[in-house]
Amino acid sequence: MSVNISVRNAVKRYGAVTIIPDLSIEIKDKEFFTLLGPSGCGKTTLLRMIAGFNTIEGGEFYFNETCINEMEVSKRNIGMVFQNYAIFPHYTVQQNVEFGLKNRRLSRDEIKNATREFLELMQIQEYHDRMPERLSGGQQQRVALARALVIKPDVLLMDEPLSNLDAKLRLEMRQAIRNLQKEVGITTVYVTHDQEEAMAISDRIAVMKDGVIQHVGTPQEIYHRPANIFVATFIGRTNLLNAHYSAANKSIQLDDFSFPMENIAASEEGPVVLSIRPEDFTMSKEDSGGIKSTITDSIFLGLNTHFMVALPGGQEIEIIHESVLDLDFKSGDRVYLTIKVDKINVFSEDGNRNLSRDV
Amino acid sequence: MSNIMRRKKLDVWSLVTFIVLGLYVLFLIYPLFNLLAQSVVDKKTGAFTMAYFIKFFSKPYYFNTLLNSFKVTFAVTLLTVLLGTPLAYFFTRFEIRGKGFLRVLIILSSMSAPFIGAYSWILLLGRNGVITQFFRESMGIQFPSIYGFTGILVVLTLQLYPLIFLYITGALKNVDNSLLEAAENLGCSGFRRFRIIVIPLILPTLFAGGLLVFMRSLADFGTPMLIGEGFRTFPVTIFNEFISELGGDDGFAAAISIIAIIITTFIFLIQRYLSTRKTFTMNSMNKIRPIKATGLTKVLIHIYSYGLIGLSIMPQFYIFYTSFKKVNGTTFVPGYSFGSYATAFDRVGRAITNTLLIPGVSLVIIVFFAAFIAYITVRRRNVFTGIADTVSMVPYIIPGSVVGITLLIAFNKPPILLSGTMLIMVIGLVLRRLPYTIRSSVAVLQQIPLNIEEAAQSLGASKLKTFYKITMPMMAAGLVAGAILSWVTMISELATAILLYTGRTKTLTVEIYTQIIRGNYGIAAALSTILAVLTVTSLLIFNKISGSSEISM
Ligand SMILES: Nc1ncnc2c1ncn2[C@@H]1O[C@H](COP(=O)(O)OP(=O)(O)O)[C@@H](O)[C@H]1O
Ligand SMILES: [Mg+2]
Numbered sequence: 003m004s005v006n007i008s009v010r011n012a013v014k015r016y017g018a019v020t021i022i023p024d025l026s027i028e029i030k031d032k033e034f035f036t037l038l039g040p041s042g043c044g045k046t047t048l049l050r051m052i053a054g055f056n057t058i059e060g061g062e063f064y065f066n067e068t069c070i071n072e073m074e075v076s077k078r079n080i081g082m083v084f085q086n087y088a089i090f091p092h093y094t095v096q097q098n099v100e101f102g103l104k105n106r107r108l109s110r111d112e113i114k115n116a117t118r119e120f121l122e123l124m125q126i127q128e129y130h131d132r133m134p135e136r137l138s139g140g141q142q143q144r145v146a147l148a149r150a151l152v153i154k155p156d157v158l159l160m161d162e163p164l165s166n167l168d169a170k171l172r173l174e175m176r177q178a179i180r181n182l183q184k185e186v187g188i189t190t191v192y193v194t195h196d197q198e199e200a201m202a203i204s205d206r207i208a209v210m211k212d213g214v215i216q217h218v219g220t221p222q223e224i225y226h227r228p229a230n231i232f233v234a235t236f237i238g239r240t241n242l243l244n245a246h247y248s249a250a251n252k253s254i255q256l257d258d259f260s261f262p263m264e265n266i267a268a269s270e271e272g273p274v275v276l277s278i279r280p281e282d283f284t285m286s287k288e289d290s291g292g293i294k295s296t297i298t299d300s301i302f303l304g305l306n307t308h309f310m311v312a313l314p315g316g317q318e319i320e321i322i323h324e325s326v327l328d329l330d331f332k333s334g335d336r337v338y339l340t341i342k343v344d345k346i347n348v349f350s351e352d353g354n355r356n357l358s359r360d361v
Numbered sequence: 362m363s364n365i366m367r368r369k370k371l372d373v374w375s376l377v378t379f380i381v382l383g384l385y386v387l388f389l390i391y392p393l394f395n396l397l398a399q400s401v402v403d404k405k406t407g408a409f410t411m412a413y414f415i416k417f418f419s420k421p422y423y424f425n426t427l428l429n430s431f432k433v434t435f436a437v438t439l440l441t442v443l444l445g446t447p448l449a450y451f452f453t454r455f456e457i458r459g460k461g462f463l464r465v466l467i468i469l470s471s472m473s474a475p476f477i478g479a480y481s482w483i484l485l486l487g488r489n490g491v492i493t494q495f496f497r498e499s500m501g502i503q504f505p506s507i508y509g510f511t512g513i514l515v516v517l518t519l520q521l522y523p524l525i526f527l528y529i530t531g532a533l534k535n536v537d538n539s540l541l542e543a544a545e546n547l548g549c550s551g552f553r554r555f556r557i558i559v560i561p562l563i564l565p566t567l568f569a570g571g572l573l574v575f576m577r578s579l580a581d582f583g584t585p586m587l588i589g590e591g592f593r594t595f596p597v598t599i600f601n602e603f604i605s606e607l608g609g610d611d612g613f614a615a616a617i618s619i620i621a622i623i624i625t626t627f628i629f630l631i632q633r634y635l636s637t638r639k640t641f642t643m644n645s646m647n648k649i650r651p652i653k654a655t656g657l658t659k660v661l662i663h664i665y666s667y668g669l670i671g672l673s674i675m676p677q678f679y680i681f682y683t684s685f686k687k688v689n690g691t692t693f694v695p696g697y698s699f700g701s702y703a704t705a706f707d708r709v710g711r712a713i714t715n716t717l718l719i720p721g722v723s724l725v726i727i728v729f730f731a732a733f734i735a736y737i738t739v740r741r742r743n744v745f746t747g748i749a750d751t752v753s754m755v756p757y758i759i760p761g762s763v764v765g766i767t768l769l770i771a772f773n774k775p776p777i778l779l780s781g782t783m784l785i786m787v788i789g790l791v792l793r794r795l796p797y798t799i800r801s802s803v804a805v806l807q808q809i810p811l812n813i814e815e816a817a818q819s820l821g822a823s824k825l826k827t828f829y830k831i832t833m834p835m836m837a838a839g840l841v842a843g844a845i846l847s848w849v850t851m852i853s854e855l856a857t858a859i860l861l862y863t864g865r866t867k868t869l870t871v872e873i874y875t876q877i878i879r880g881n882y883g884i885a886a887a888l889s890t891i892l893a894v895l896t897v898t899s900l901l902i903f904n905k906i907s908g909s910s911e912i913s914m
Contacts, residue, residue, distance in 0.1 A: 053546065055542055075545045075546055075550070076545055076546065076547070076548040076550060082543065082546045084539040084543060085646070086647075088539035088540050088543040090540060091562065092641055101544070101547050102546075102548060105547055105548030106548060149543075149547070153547065
């Protein structure tokens with residue numbers, strides 16, 4: 003079944019406090035859609051509104067053409083994976099997975115076959131007789147997924163499902179969830195505060211802050227052309243630099259240094275903020291027309307080395323350079339920086355707008 | 362490594378362990394063996410005999426009391442579970458108007474001595490009770506008798522369902538809300554969800570609470586004595602046999618006591634077996650939050666809560682009210698006065714000071730012992746501390762009147778003559794209350810990370826100093842809160858005190874009981890009110906200290 007979710011002007015209040023003032027999103031059929039944002043921004047709240055656990059103070063929620071605002075939780079046909087899995091501790095693995103099927107009054111054979119199918123899909127068939135307390139975190143996670151999916155839901159909702167796992171398992175399960183979602187082909191809404199996880203797993207991401215969606219797009223769009231400074235800093239690392247844009251010359255003035263900038267919409271003139279990712283600088287000892295700067299510190303992190311560099315105007319930036327055996331940059335060295343101009347983002351001075359033309 | 366080194370050296374905690382064990386041997390093990398010996402030895406000939414046991418089981422007069430006790434105890438346990446569990450679920454799951462106030466009433470209704478409730482119900486529904494009379498005279502309706510089985514059932518149920526309520530409320534705190542949501546999400550909600558998800562999760566607690574109710578109900582002496590009339594229960598028989606044969610033949614009372622202990626031990630083991638098999642580890646990240654009920658659900662929930670709680674607090678309010686009624690001789694007459702209070706203070710003698718002194722002294726001992734025993738059983742696990750742990754729990758399953766009899770038989774003659782002293786009453790209270798305080802102290806201690814103590818020792822504090830400078834203060838709030846609850850239970854204790862008291866060591870409950878038996882209802886009401894004020898004050902202090910209205914028994 004194909005289901006797209008449409009949220010129109012949703013409002014959520016707890017008493018007098020408004021958590022979500024006015025939020026709209028369109029989630030496409032079979033899409034892996036992630037709500038990403040700092041803790042407390044309202045991701046869980048929104049997800050639980052879709053699931054039906056939270057009251058809705060305003061707006062409409064649609065599954066295809068059906069408004070689900072008033073629909074009971076158990077009628078929405080949603081598969082849900084909770085942050086702490088919510089495995090029933092008094093049931094075995096198999097009984098947990100069967101639970102939703104039994105509530106649907108299916109025949110015994112149907113229940114048995116479907117349960118077997120998903121236990122196998124999640125590779126937990128061998129534990130089917132175990133009590134949950136004798137499972138590892140990753141196994142519990144698989145039970146939770148099997149239990150959510152076995153009922154053939156229209157929509158799969160997951161709230162930080164990986165946050166209780168150790169780092170290695172997290173990577174493994176991340177891949178497993180991604181593959182499973184594609185295999186089953188189900189519209190999925192996924193909540194996380196981990197931007198790397200979001201990028202790795204999602205078709206599209208909605209970046210949220212204070213109950214407001216800042217940017218919706220593919221991981222690439224969000225990384226390369228963030229809608230505003232919040233998104234630019236929340237996703238990956240970046241250097242923010244105050245600069246000046248001159249519309250007449252189509253150029254950017256950064257301290258004493260200026261470089262051409264074609265990619266800016268219309269006649270914006272005046273102070274701007276540049277967002278330049280640490281990997282978008284190149285450092286060189288020879289002066290080939292770069293910004294004359296000084297290395298103040300360096301941290302060796304294996305694959306890469308991070309350098310702290312002071313610009314002539316006093317602003318400090320971070321640069322990431324691939325580590326090589328005989329890298330001869332060290333603290334105190336004078337270096338010349340060049341910028342990969344097509345990759346940088348230019349924001350309005352208040353940081354709310356990306357001025358790049360291709361946004 | 363460090364464990365091995367620790368075990369080799371005899372440190373201060375080994376000393377504490379042996380002192381604790383020594384005291385238990387003297388005041389618990391020896392009296393119990395003595396009791397056993399008394400029950401199988403013919404006093405005149407000194408020969409082994411099973412005569413006392415044969416007497417008990419061959420005469421229906423005695424044996425039936427056992428059956429009666431079981432009948433009423435099972436009925437009470439079942440009824441408290443059926444009433445208390447839904448109440449706890451409603452309180453956790455729904456918004457209820459005046460919830461905080463209701464909670465206070467629940468706790469209050471459970472904190473008084475059951476026999477005071479019995480006596481109040483007699484005043485309300487007894488042969489000449491105000492309600493009975495009202496219906497008889499104005500409508501010609503004859504109420505069914507409150508005496509006997511029904512009366513005991515009503516009084517004990519209304520008195521003890523709060524225990525189930527408190528236990529289950531506690532257990533529901535550990536049930537993660539997402540379990541309920543997951544069930545609903547998978548198509549299971551309402552009563553069905555309560556039955557197949559919630560109940561199995563709280564089952565171990567339900568068993569534990571049921572056991573507590575069972576023990577209390579089985580051991581209760583005052584209620585059947587007052588309201589039981591022809592329906593004689595076990596503790597009443599023990600008391601009667603012992604009192605009437607005091608100074609003569611203790612053997613029969615000892616034999617009945619032994620039977621009682623065997624039965625309660627058996628029940629205890631069954632409960633243990635049932636609940637250890639069904640325990641789940643749960644970590645509740647999202648507690649169940651109360652939601653607004655609507656429509657009929659809302660109405661029914663409110664009727665149920667207010668009805669049940671109102672019924673259980675009514676006896677106390679009625680006592681309070683009658684304490685201000687005018688009294689002529691032993692009957693209430695129209696009008697109000699402080700006469701009962703005046704007479705009460707006049708006659709009560711040392712009962713009030715005793716009620717502060719005896720439980721007070723006991724309390725200090727209990728707190729220290731509980732802290733010590735908890736410490737050695739949590740931090741110094743070995744064979745001896747294990748024994749101390751087990752032995753300290755033994756009194757939990759011995760009915761109060763049996764504790765009294767055991768101590769009396771053991772210490773009524775030299776070399777250790779304690780009967781009639783305040784000390785023997787203190788020992789009785791300490792023995793009975795320690796198991797509860799130790800359990801709560803253990804729970805508190807398990808929350809304190811071990812490395813805090815290691816840090817103190819690495820900074821040069823001795824073991825003892827670490828204990829009283831670091832561990833004790835960290836345990837303090839929990840200890841004191843537990844202690845106040847012990848205190849409240851001790852000041853309303855009757856079963857042990859009624860056996861151990863003499864004129865000089867009479868307590869308030871004993872005095873109230875005596876006044877009720879003599880028919881001085883005014884004085885009894887006044888004294889009950891004083892006791893209630895004492896209880897309420899203590900609970901207020903408890904709230905202040907523990908910073909919450911959470912009470913666990
Ligand atoms: N039941 C509630 N009552 C009041 N405030 C709540 C409740 N649940 C969440 N909030 C508030 O709503 C905001 C968003 O919470 P949440 O959706 O859980 O954030 P996230 O999942 O993004 O970390 C937070 O400020 C939180 O304090
Ligand atoms: Mg959240």
